[in-house]
Amino acid sequence: MNKGNIAVLLSGRGSNFDAIVRASRAVGSNFTVRLAISDRSDAAGLKKAARLGIPARHVDPRSFPDKAAYESRLGELLESQRIDLVCLAGYMRLVGPVLLGRFPDRILNIHPALLPCFPGLDAQEQALRAGVKVSGCTVHFVDAGTDSGPIIAQKAVALRPGDDLETLKRRILRQEHRLYPQAISLFFAGRLQIDGRAVIIKP
Numbered sequence: 001m002n003k004g005n006i007a008v009l010l011s012g013r014g015s016n017f018d019a020i021v022r023a024s025r026a027v028g029s030n031f032t033v034r035l036a037i038s039d040r041s042d043a044a045g046l047k048k049a050a051r052l053g054i055p056a057r058h059v060d061p062r063s064f065p066d067k068a069a070y071e072s073r074l075g076e077l078l079e080s081q082r083i084d085l086v087c088l089a090g091y092m093r094l095v096g097p098v099l100l101g102r103f104p105d106r107i108l109n110i111h112p113a114l115l116p117c118f119p120g121l122d123a124q125e126q127a128l129r130a131g132v133k134v135s136g137c138t139v140h141f142v143d144a145g146t147d148s149g150p151i152i153a154q155k156a157v158a159l160r161p162g163d164d165l166e167t168l169k170r171r172i173l174r175q176e177h178r179l180y181p182q183a184i185s186l187f188f189a190g191r192l193q194i195d196g197r198a199v200i201i202k203p
């Protein structure tokens, strides 16, 4: 099988990156993780990459004159590795027009809430504060907004009496680790069709 090539962009812990790599190594997977890129030198995800045997790069946005130049460099790196799909996983920057232009409809993100509820930072805390009974996680295509692109897949997580931020984060994260590889797999199976704001999952 001809497998799709993925790069993961991250800024921190890298647990979703880890889950994606593990899924890519399962029998029958249709994708391979070729590269991890972090905008932060201290991201634990870089050490995870070394342990997992995935090539990893730190690209420091501060060493470029502006975001466009930084993203051009990312684009070069990604294209040199023949990356088909860019997966943001705890990447704490908004993607700008340069990268979006180079990977149109080929950048995914995972967010720890049921979008369009609770976009942006601290989504789990927003959910707790709002007193909702159900939250969860969402995988979506990335557009120019904050967590606003077409939704591919969602998994609900019920809030339990006595939940605090840590317990809720943990339960949502467990679902993130399943949902993200599933969405990537649908992408490479050619089953995702963007239709305006929606994503149709073809049979």
Ligand code: GRF
Residues within 6 Å of the ligand: 010, 012, 013, 014, 015, 016, 017, 089, 090, 091, 110, 111, 112, 173, 176
């Ligand atoms: C996850 O909760 C993800 O949904 C959000 O950032 C967090 C990243 O965690 N976008 P990790 O670095 O994958 O462990």
